[in-house]
Amino acid sequence: MARYIGPVCRQCRREGMKLFLKGARCFSEKCAIEKRNFPPGQHGKDRKPKIVGYGLQLREKQKAKRFYGVGEIQFRNLFEKAVRQKGVTGENLLSMLERRLDNIVHKIGFGTSRAMARQFVRHGHIAVNGHKVDIPSYILRPNDVVEVREKSKQNSAIQGAIEATAHLPAPNWIEVDRENLKARVLSQPKREDLVQIKLEEQLIVELYSK
Known part of the structure; x- marks a missing residue:
């Protein structure tokens, strides 16, 4: 299974928000988002793309995967389990990730x-x-x-x-x-108890439902 082994602060910068991947460092002034809140890369500071449609759905999925440290195959399998459960698919998915x-x-x-x-x-x-x-x-x-x-x-x-x-x-x-x-x-956690970051799980459902 593929595993990301690069600098985790790049992931926060790519999503433009704290994903709390480095414990106490994320709450200090050393946090990368506090110092360089723009996408990584040579042109990250100058690039301001307008993200719509598929791009928004993809970013929400990537944000959730990175926040929980889950690979693509694992994430997809969890989504398929969430679809088969009773209730709202997006909330089922987040509940399993939280548990x-x-x-x-x-x-x-x-x-x-x-x-x-x-x-x-x-x-x-x-x-x-x-x-x-x-x-x-x-x-x-x-x-x-x-x-x-x-x-x-x-x-x-x-x-x-x-x-x-x-x-x-x-x-x-x-x-x-x-x-x-x-x-x-x-x-089981309720929706208001889920996720430390802002996440629109419905966009993830829409992405995988295409």
């Missing part, structure tokens, strides 16, 4: 960024309902319990992430026990 294990580990403060949370999951530091799960794309359901495994609770990187995110509130659809490094999914 990915790597995203929830980040949301509850066990990783300062989704990339860090994804690495913790892949390295086997996270358990779901008492069983080790090392698949970042694992989708959690209501009443699932996520926790740092006992042997990983003293991991310096995890401890550092927990200290760095101590001031951040947890989503209201997740109950967090920071003392025991554990959290429980209370319910």
Whole structure:
């Protein structure tokens, strides 16, 4: 599977907004958007294209993919699952993205960024309902319990992430026990609870429905 390994700040600049890909740096004056809020490249500063129609739909899809760190094939598969579910397709898609294990580990403060949370999951530091799960794309359901495994609770990187995110509130659809490094999914997130950035999911639905 293709994986982007370049400078992540370029992705924020390409979308013209913060995608919060670098944890604490995104909230500081070092954030690329604060210093160079124009597309990357030699002519990025001078180029001001008018984006309409397909371009708008494509940008929304790319924005969502980059924000959640999901590849094209994974994203397309999630969309097809969202179509088969009852309810609004766009909201179903966002709900599944929000309930990915790597995203929830980040949301509850066990990783300062989704990339860090994804690495913790892949390295086997996270358990779901008492069983080790090392698949970042694992989708959690209501009443699932996520926790740092006992042997990983003293991991310096995890401890550092927990200290760095101590001031951040947890989503209201997740109950967090920071003392025991554990959290429980209370319910599926509602639309108003979804996504930290401005995203028009209907444009993504329109793009894939052509």
